[in-house]
Amino acid sequence: MAEYISYQSNDLDSLEKDYLPPLMSFIKQILRILIYTVVISRTINPLVALILLVSTAVSIQIPKIVGKLTAQHRQVYLEKQGNYYRTLEDLLKGHHLVNQVTLSGFQDQQRNALNTLQDKYLGYGLTKIMGILLTGLSFEFISIVLFAYLAYSLATQQLGIPEVVASFGYITAFSEPIQEILYDLQMLESVKPVVQSFQAIVSRPSAVQAPQMSFESLMLNHITKRLGESSLTIPHVEIRKGDKIALIGENGSGKSSLLNILNGTDRDFQGEILLDHLPVHQLWGKFGMILQQEHTFISSYENNVTIFKTFEANFRDEKFEKIPPQSLSGGQQQHMYLNREKNRHSPLIIMDEPFSALDASQFQKELDKVLSLSSAVVLTLHRQEEMLSRFDQIWEIKDGELVVVKRVLKHD
Structure with missing residues (x-):
């Protein structure tokens, strides 16, 4: 249960917020850069376009590296969050043992697990901040490389002032998609383990089987x-x-x-x-089975003995139907479980x-x-x-x- 809650509240949320939007944005910005590259090649200088592409290719290695590091810290954080949920589940199961003497021990267990979780969350957050800073520096690297080339070309008269001014204009146009790509890459790299985990889960064969209707x-x-x-x-x-x-x-x-x-x-x-x-x-x-700790659904008596009307309620106790199943005595619930299995045939x-x-x-x-x-x-x-x-x-x-x-x- 603890692992399910952690996966539901973190991994699926990350896929929705940290994977799908960056993926769509990455594709969009790549198309924009390709269009700008063609325009620059035709209107200014193919070499300027080539420098922009090469420097961009080099700069994107930084968010990829940082993204892997972020993914590692994120994985550790999620593991500790799962541990924290397990600790809460464990303590709640033992709530009947809480009194004024034992309360401090329960609180210490919860506090220690929470402190460990917070430490790992802090490490994860600091890694993300470092990634954002390095991503910004990698963009500046592109600007510096292109500025150096344009200054050299202007000094050697390989390019005129109008071409240099136009090039700076395109740098500005390039800046938004490049910044987006660098950020998207960092996010995509950081959630790669989550994507792999999700793909592994959805590719598993279903454990749900058809019931056996007869056997010898x-x-x-x-x-x-x-x-x-x-x-x-x-x-x-x-x-x-x-x-x-x-x-x-x-x-x-x-x-x-x-x-x-x-x-x-x-x-x-x-x-x-x-x-x-x-x-x-x-x-x-x-x-069919009746376990030691058989489950009573938070629903009607009929839904309990038919598993939500999956089969006919041929066996039922009408005197219990107006009582919430959770309020039945232990013996009455065991009657209900047997009726459930009899209805399943x-x-x-x-x-x-x-x-x-x-x-x-x-x-x-x-x-x-x-x-x-x-x-x-x-x-x-x-x-x-x-x-x-x-x-x-x-x-x-x-x-x-x-x-x-x-x-x-x-x-x-």
Whole structure:
């Protein structure tokens, strides 16, 4: 989130203000200079036009060099701004720990991050100022070179006074487009990393996939996932159409990590996933899921259970529809999340502690609903061992390895 805010408020803004206008201006001024060069060549002296072009070509190297330096300072500044947003996000998430004793520590963290950001912003600003000064000096270089040539030509009578006066007039005409070009080049060079970053982002293939409407088999083979100093190993498991699978294990054993591999939110693992015997590299968006911290949209109940009317609200709780979804209790929201997934008709629903906010009686009722679904289901189960007998498979994570404790063979 912090990176997104930083990119949205800085990089896209820079593309709009510091790249597109200078680019259009640069093209316009180049055309003006070419026209003036032709006019000078025809009406005064081709050598004067050549000197103007050569000196301009030399002078534009200065803003290019300064632009690269500005780009480096700008990149550092943007990185620190991203760090600052991350610090704010981190502190806001821990707001419940603020009191009169801890407040000063929170303020110090925020202040230190802000001071670092301000230091880098100052360095970036000073570099821009230096660039403007050097750009002005580079323009003066053109004037000095041409003045020296005209003085020499007048002294040696290669040019007459009318031609020299006309040349000075064209220098004045040249001054505006040259100054614009020097400034535009500096700006274009300074935002080049932003342009490259933007091009890399828009050229990425979309991660949004079509949902899987049906499947017969989903297999995980030789999966290894690092979990800090330990690891999770999955030799081989298979989910078949309509399977109801309970995932059990101690807290911290890797249950959520396994479900994140299945739902596609985690791709940092080694191994093979086969969907209907074909390898797949991305499961994100293919199947339904209910995460530990599932999201409630700031919208109506209907929009929450249909994802903004993407599908029909066949499953809903009318008694909750007049209550803002954010005001529902934890258990009521979990009802809503299950209705959302039932409306999606996904062939596989992956549930990470979906009913943790329910009491035993409510849990029993919701579990009955889940087990009656035609979809395959994988969910973590922490209580009521007697419920395990109702599942087709029981997966247990023990000592860092997934073991299939129970599997009911099905015949096609």
